[in-house]
Amino acid sequence: MPDQPDVRARELANHLRQRGITDAKVLEAILNVPRDQFVPPAMQSDAWEDRALPIACEQTISQPFMVALMTQELALTGAERVLEVGTGSGYQTAVLSRLAREVFTVERHAALSEAAREMLDGRLKLTNVRYRVGDGTIGWPDAAPFDRILVTAAAPDLPETLFQQLAEGGRIVIPIGSESQQQLNVIDRRDGKPVHFRSVSCRFVPLVGEHGWDGTDRTPRTQ
Numbered sequence: 212m213p214d215q216p217d218v219r220a221r222e223l224a225n226h227l228r229q230r231g232i233t234d235a236k237v238l239e240a241i242l243n244v245p246r247d248q249f250v251p252p253a254m255q256s257d258a259w260e261d262r263a264l265p266i267a268c269e270q271t272i273s274q275p276f277m278v279a280l281m282t283q284e285l286a287l288t289g290a291e292r293v294l295e296v297g298t299g300s301g302y303q304t305a306v307l308s309r310l311a312r313e314v315f316t317v318e319r320h321a322a323l324s325e326a327a328r329e330m331l332d333g334r335l336k337l338t339n340v341r342y343r344v345g346d347g348t349i350g351w352p353d354a355a356p357f358d359r360i361l362v363t364a365a366a367p368d369l370p371e372t373l374f375q376q377l378a379e380g381g382r383i384v385i386p387i388g389s390e391s392q393q394q395l396n397v398i399d400r401r402d403g404k405p406v407h408f409r410s411v412s413c414r415f416v417p418l419v420g421e422h423g424w425d426g427t428d429r430t431p432r433t434q
């Protein structure tokens with residue numbers, strides 16, 4: 212029955228495997244997080260397709276392939292404390308929570324953060340996610356350093372504030388580029404310096420904040 216979520220979840224996981232997602236734990240997490248519960252009711256029949264979908268506050272729930280790829284690039288072992296900038300629907304957060312020790316997620320829209328918390332803590336009964344409403348480009352200084360940082364919105368550059376909150380030997384995954392097109396950057400912190408070593412093309416909504424894009428005229432702010 213192609214309409215059953217578990218069948219459609221398996222089809223999605225197979226599709227992601229064919230697109231190059233090889234980490235079995237990431238595929239398992241995708242299989243077990245009910246993406247149809249994170250989209251508006253009118254979009255539930257589209258939830259298992261491999262594409263981004265609109266959510267409230269003019270934002271998007273990320274494309275499953277990008278969620279899987281970014282999670283794979285984080286190379287999680289289960290022991291990490293992860294900072295996520297851009298909670299959105301909470302779907303990526305749910306995937307991270309299955310693969311990391313603790314997830315600290317920041318969202319600039321209070322309504323999205325509250326809906327995500329209701330879904331993750333209230334309905335899915337997750338216990339390892341902490342939530343904050345505010346500008347994630349300044350990070351979460353009182354919980355730093357983090358073993359991994361994932362930015363789920365497009366930045367004009369690597370925010371130095373976030374890099375400073377990354378533990379030595381840690382990794383940040385972040386889309387960097389113009390507002391219309393970015394590269395997914397995978398950046399390790401080695402001897403206190405950023406080492407960029409991989410990227411693919413991608414397209415995200417803008418990271419709006421003190422160390423991101425200006426929210427009104429969309430010029431990059433200086434760091």
Ligand code: SAM
Binds near residue numbers: 302323348
């Ligand atoms: N991964 C999310 C999901 O699965 O639903 C989608 C994230 S959406 C592509 C990007 C999110 O980043 C949006 O919800 C947006 O409001 C948020 N965002 C943009 N700039 C931000 C900032 N400076 N701090 C926190 N959140 C921010």
